Amino acid sequence: MKYISTRGQAPALQFEEVLLTGLASDGGLYVPESLPHYSIDEIASWSELTYSELAYKVVQPFVDGAIPDADLKQLIDETYAGFDHDAVAPLKQLGHNEWVMELFHGPTLAFKDFALQLLGRLLDFILQRNNKRVAIVGATSGDTGSAAIEGCRRCDNVDIYIMHPHNRVSDVQRKQMTTVIGDNIHNLAIEGNFDDCQQMVKACFADQSFLGGERSLVAVNSINWARIMSQIVYYFHAALSLGGPHRPVSFSVPTGNFGDIFAGYLAKQMGLPIAQLVVATNKNDILHRCISNNDYSKQTLDHTLSPSMDIMVSSNFERLLFDMYDRDGAAVSNLIERFASGSAELDQAAWQRVSEHFDSFSVDDDVTCATIAEVFESTEELLDPHTAIGVKAARECNRDTSIPMVTLATAHPVKFPEAVLKAGCEEPKLPHHMADLFEREERFQVVANDINAVKAIITSS
Numbered sequence: 001m002k003y004i005s006t007r008g009q010a011p012a013l014q015f016e017e018v019l020l021t022g023l024a025s026d027g028g029l030y031v032p033e034s035l036p037h038y039s040i041d042e043i044a045s046w047s048e049l050t051y052s053e054l055a056y057k058v059v060q061p062f063v064d065g066a067i068p069d070a071d072l073k074q075l076i077d078e079t080y081a082g083f084d085h086d087a088v089a090p091l092k093q094l095g096h097n098e099w100v101m102e103l104f105h106g107p108t109l110a111f112k113d114f115a116l117q118l119l120g121r122l123l124d125f126i127l128q129r130n131n132k133r134v135a136i137v138g139a140t141s142g143d144t145g146s147a148a149i150e151g152c153r154r155c156d157n158v159d160i161y162i163m164h165p166h167n168r169v170s171d172v173q174r175k176q177m178t179t180v181i182g183d184n185i186h187n188l189a190i191e192g193n194f195d196d197c198q199q200m201v202k203a204c205f206a207d208q209s210f211l212g213g214e215r216s217l218v219a220v221n222s223i224n225w226a227r228i229m230s231q232i233v234y235y236f237h238a239a240l241s242l243g244g245p246h247r248p249v250s251f252s253v254p255t256g257n258f259g260d261i262f263a264g265y266l267a268k269q270m271g272l273p274i275a276q277l278v279v280a281t282n283k284n285d286i287l288h289r290c291i292s293n294n295d296y297s298k299q300t301l302d303h304t305l306s307p308s309m310d311i312m313v314s315s316n317f318e319r320l321l322f323d324m325y326d327r328d329g330a331a332v333s334n335l336i337e338r339f340a341s342g343s344a345e346l347d348q349a350a351w352q353r354v355s356e357h358f359d360s361f362s363v364d365d366d367v368t369c370a371t372i373a374e375v376f377e378s379t380e381e382l383l384d385p386h387t388a389i390g391v392k393a394a395r396e397c398n399r400d401t402s403i404p405m406v407t408l409a410t411a412h413p414v415k416f417p418e419a420v421l422k423a424g425c426e427e428p429k430l431p432h433h434m435a436d437l438f439e440r441e442e443r444f445q446v447v448a449n450d451i452n453a454v455k456a457i458i459t460s461s
């Protein structure tokens with residue numbers, strides 16, 4: 001399988017190369033040249049598979065021999081054996097045809113483990129085979145950093161540099177990153193905000209000459225195709241668990257960078273009957289404004305109780321736009337340029353298609369907390385604030401209550417105690433395997449908000 005850039009200028013790459021890069025050289029994102037498509041009967045034949053068997057079915061055509069099938073199968077088995085729930089992604093019922101799929105049973109208690117636990121193993125396999133070394137440079141407002149560190153800590157050929165804004169991530173999130181001790185793990189607490197961290201990551205990728213040619217950089221945010229690929233699996237898993245594919249299922253997805261919900265869109269393109277895809281945002285609602293009103297204007301960043309969705313623009317939205325513009329890379333380039341100079345509208349035909357595929361809703365902090373409280377009262381399920389936004393959006397957007405509606409529960413509530421307490425619920429306890437998190441030794445360095453300081457650390461370690 002070949003991968004092509006959303007801007008149409010960069011060379012097509014194979015899976016292995018796509019795994020080992022970040023953005024395409026023309027500034028675009030890589031997508032598969034074509035998707036596998038499955039009939040209802042084929043999908044139905046997967047209904048007895050375990051999560052990891054299903055993951056192999058879904059992922060194998062994308063890897064397409066870059067890793068021998070038997071090895072790939074083993075890597076996938078190991079990945080999901082490390083989750084601490086036998087169902088890997090259990091579904092819980094909240095009400096009539098109303099479900100949440102818990103995606104927080106991985107090592108860092110957020111859905112990003114589904115992709116990054118596998119990504120780390122894929123990287124390790126390929127780098128060892130090629131006897132190559134890479135550096136992961138990433139920025140995090142919390143969940144990505146810990147999932148990337150947990151996913152790649154045992155990769156001998158990977159050095160990990162994760163920047164987080166100093167004093168601006170929650171204690172649980174910081175400890176999850178900084179208590180993983182290893183010579184290849186470098187936590188940089190930047191004296192700036194999350195945007196500053198992200199800018200520095202971009203600057204590192206834009207000019208890699210400071211590395212002296214010894215290592216190349218690998219991206220671990222959702223611009224990396226392997227992350228999206230791994231997330232397609234659980235849409236099939238949910239549908240198969242709820243009577244699909246002979247009946248349709250709908251999904252509501254708490255969304256920031258549009259990675260997770262884009263995987264749902266791909267599942268639908270691959271043949272899974274999905275009735276509705278609901279984009280759930282917090283007050284940072286660029287996606288909701290775009291989908292409901294064709295308004296893709298950038299607005300100032302709001303800090304909310306659901307920080308993992310605090311974004312101004314969604315990088316993966318470009319992958320969707322590529323399809324909505326009939327895979328015309330020149331049209332996408334042109335659109336992105338117009339966005340940069342202040343324009344904020346999609347072509348009417350493209351916007352029409354976006355709004356046919358997606359519903360959307362935006363939820364503020366007060367309603368987030370009210371939803372946590374209400375769901376806890378009626379079901380004793382304690383939702384994290386991101387998931388609460390998903391549940392609220394699902395209720396608002398549901399067009400057919402005879403179809404199961406599944407909200408992706410993207411994080412364990414223990415990671416976001418502020419929202420839980422504001423909702424009037426008791427602070428949840430850390431799961432067994434992290435009960436001693438607050439006693440563990442932390443290791444991180446405070447670094448000036450200065451790209452040269454960051455580059456100096458990367459080159460010297």
Ligand SMILES: *Cc1c(COP(=O)(O)O)cnc(C)c1O
Binds near residue numbers: 110143386410
């Ligand atoms: C990363 C994250 C999201 C947003 O996912 P995207 O793929 O960026 O849309 C939502 N909830 C939680 C808890 C997250 O960590």
